[in-house]
Amino acid sequence: MDATPECLDCGACCFSRLVNYVSVTGADHARLGDRVDALVRFDGNRAYMRMVDEHCGALRVDSASSKLVCTAYETRPETCRDLARDSGACHGELATKEERPRLALARGRARRD
Numbered sequence: 001m002d003a004t005p006e007c008l009d010c011g012a013c014c015f016s017r018l019v020n021y022v023s024v025t026g027a028d029h030a031r032l033g034d035r036v037d038a039l040v041r042f043d044g045n046r047a048y049m050r051m052v053d054e055h056c057g058a059l060r061v062d063s064a065s066s067k068l069v070c071t072a073y074e075t076r077p078e079t080c081r082d083l084a085r086d087s088g089a090c091h092g093e094l095a096t097k098e099e100r101p102r103l104a105l106a107r108g109r110a111r112r113d
Contacts, residue, residue, distance in 0.1 A: 007085050011068035013093040014056045015100040022049040022056060028077040039072060049077065053107075054100065061105055068101055 007013075024032075024040050024047035032039055039058055041050045050057035058072035070076060083089055 007090075008068050008070055008073070010094065010098075011055075011059060011070075011101040011104075012097040013080070013083055013090065014059045014068070014070070015054055015097050015104075016051065017054050019043075019051050020046070020048045021051060022077055022079050024048055024077050031075045032072060032077075033075060035072065035075075053104070055104060059104075061107075066105060068105065 019041075020043055029036055029040060029047055039050055040047050042048075056070075058070050058076070060069050060071055061067070062069045070080075083093075
C-alpha cells in the first residue's frame with residue numbers, strides 16, 4: 001500500500017454538515033466500481049458521496065496509525081481530485097473546519113480504547 005497522501009494528514013475538506021456536499025458525476029460513479037452503492041447516494045437524479053458523522057463516508061480513522069484515510073483515494077470523485085493542496089480553497093477549508101478532523105480522530109481513538 002502506498003504511503004498516506006499528505007492531504008489526509010489534514011482531511012478538513014472531507015468534512016461538511018451538508019448531505020449534498022461532494023457531487024458524483026457519471027464518470028466518478030463508474031470509477032468507484034464495486035463500492036459505489038456503499039459510497040454514493042442519490043437525491044433525485046443527482047449523485048453525492050454519502051456523508052457519515054458530518055464527513056465523507058469514504059473517510060476512516062486507521063486504528064493502527066490514528067490517521068485519517070480515504071478508502072476511495074484512488075477512485076475519488078473529480079471534485080476531490082481538483083482541490084489542490086496548499087491552494088486558496090485548501091486554506092479556506094482549513095480555516096473553517098480545522099477542528100473537525102481532530103474531533104473525528106479523537107472519536108476513533110475513543111472507540112478503539
